[in-house]
Amino acid sequence: MATTGKKGFLHYLTTVNHKEIGVMYLMNSLVFFFIGGIMALIIRTELAAPGHQFVDGAFFNQMTAMHATFMIFFAIIPALIGLGNYFVPIMIGSPDMAFPRLNNWSFWLMPFSGALMLGSLFVPGGSAAAGWTAYPPLTNAAYSQGAGMDMWILAVHIAGASSILGTINFIVTILNMRAPGMSMFKMPLFSWSILITAWLQLVATPVLAGAITMLLTDRHFGTAFFNPAGGGDPVLFQHIFWFYSHPAVYIMILPVFGIVSEVFSVHARKPVFGYNSMVFALAAIAILGQLVWAHHMYSVGMDLTAQLIFMMMTMLIAVPTGIKVFNWLATLWGGSIRFTTAMLFALGFLLLFTIGGLSGVVLASAPVDYMMHDTYYVVAHIHYVFVTGSFFGIMSGLYHWFPKITGRYLSERIGKIHFWLTFISVNITFFPMHFLGMMGMPRRIADYNPIYADLNLLCTIGAMVFGFTQILIIYNVFYSKKYGKKAPANAWGGQTLEWTHTSSPPHEHNFEKIPVVNQKHAYEPYTN
């Protein structure tokens, strides 16, 4: 079982149990959250005042590149995969994942990939420094000569392989291993969100592999994909890269939509409002999300018609997203709401992610984007999506499911302090960035015009508070795992299988006997 804590390294190295693998993913991602977070604080310290004072420009560039890389590939995505790994099989009434040994393989690639990425900071020339987007020509053999860039490419390759095979595992599990009576439209929304995310990962990640393979061969074998001297075109990289990386944004947010749906339903003690429309909205976001990649590159000189199409498609995403937001509000409406920490993080998500979504609609507009491109407005937008979206969602899920994973509640008292400090500090950190962006402050530059000084200092103060507040969650996890209040099987009174049909923590193969699902609809009480 995942939590006895008496098992040795060899046990975890060879385990095929989806719950143990899920917990390892979560621990792995916790480590990288802090590594990425330290990098963010280095960036903010340098930007506290204009001029160069703390780190040199080259190192600053490494920090911006590696902060994003670690947070995206090693913190957020693995955290969501970890929660998915732990809870999807239980929620659909399955004893494990479809390919348990492949699951183990997918996880154990991550430490090697992470070591490669982390090691790149210590080689001569330092790590990749051209942003997580790795655009050539900055990343070609002439401008990124060191080993760091190659280590970045190979680390992303390995993480990608892990992701593709992990994704196949999720899809097969959900399609094939549901308990008797668990039809697709009775699945909890978290399972749906993982299914749809897995599909996005399956079709998008190999394209990223293609893009960075081309980059690698351009660097070492003289190919000319992105080299204009040989007839190539750097814009090609942007197209292929964003064909993955725009869906990647949805890969990082759709599972969170699933998590908050669970949390709203359980902590407002009501079934999710508009279940079917929630599923179709998820699917619509995923489909549209695959067709809008070029809105990251309006300024490369694209055809005007193409810009219009990408602009309208992008704005269209606001419609299914709006459906979800209003359905969540309707779920809360008339519910008997408990303001637990999980609920607070979910409510914080609802409020602040909506801001991030709306600034996305602003950026989607090509004429506006010409002004905002590569400014702090983009930084503000993406952090409202990733921090107040993905991070809040992951925290909400952690407070919600921790009693199921360990059999003990996380401390609500620490949790509430954690939530409120986080909620206030993220806004102090990221809200002023909207103004900085509109004032024209460029992103990824270590120095800036003194007119931006006051707001930058404010951002830095916010970031420090936000960063150090997160120590609370570490403390809470390790304290509560040992001394927390004991949780019953159904810790919150939920109506999904992980609450109703198994103990806390669940036993080795999840259920004493495979449940027979006899609810009429998802989130309604079981009668067996």
Added chain:
Amino acid sequence: MAHHQDHDFFIPAPSIWPPVACLGAGLMAFGLIALWHFSALTGKVMMAAGLATVLIGAFKWFGMLIAESRARGKGEHPFVVDLGNRYGMILFIVSEVMFFAAFFAGYFFLRSGNPTWPPENIALLPVDLPILGTLILLTSGATVTWAHHSIVHARKGETIVATTLTWQLGLIFLALQAFEYSHAAYSISSGVYGTTFFMLTGFHGFHVLVGTLMLMLLTRRLIQGDFNEKQHFYFEATAWYWHFVDVVWVGLFLFVYIL
């Protein structure tokens, strides 16, 4: 297991081989970095060790799968296990399709971005070899279908003959491609044409090689009598993969050689 298993799914025992394969992949990546940037010799040694580790991990892992499959018995795999394997293989092929899609997209993008195609300094290869290659791969598609018909009609000898023919055709195709490569007047580094030509046909060739190896293993397992007419997942997976490689070639042949 402490309790009676009330489902048909297969939950394997813990195994060291998947993480061993991971270790091999890590060694290869670190080795490549060493080769390029630090010490060529160390790099080569690490890469060789990594490759060996990956292969050992893979052989042991797949060997375990075959042993478990035999322990369950021919045609005795529960329906859900068989179905899950099929889903898995289909999804794997989807991911492969998307990998090729990236390279095809690159090809079309670069081709449309260059005013003359092929660029003036490129002396094209004659198309007779690729036409022959196309015929060979299409024929191999036919032989693998023949093998499929034979296996579902329980004609073991015919299945083995047709499968053997298929991988032999694959080898002939690979030999033709190597021959063609050796006669190309351009290389991978002579601009976009050479780049896209060698990367597309090269990755395809690598997939033909993988498919050929899968077919060889299939032949061995057919001879050992691992399958019956009802259940032969590994046969089907290999045949699907082979058809996928075939279809990619048809796209390559059309867009890289002909049009």
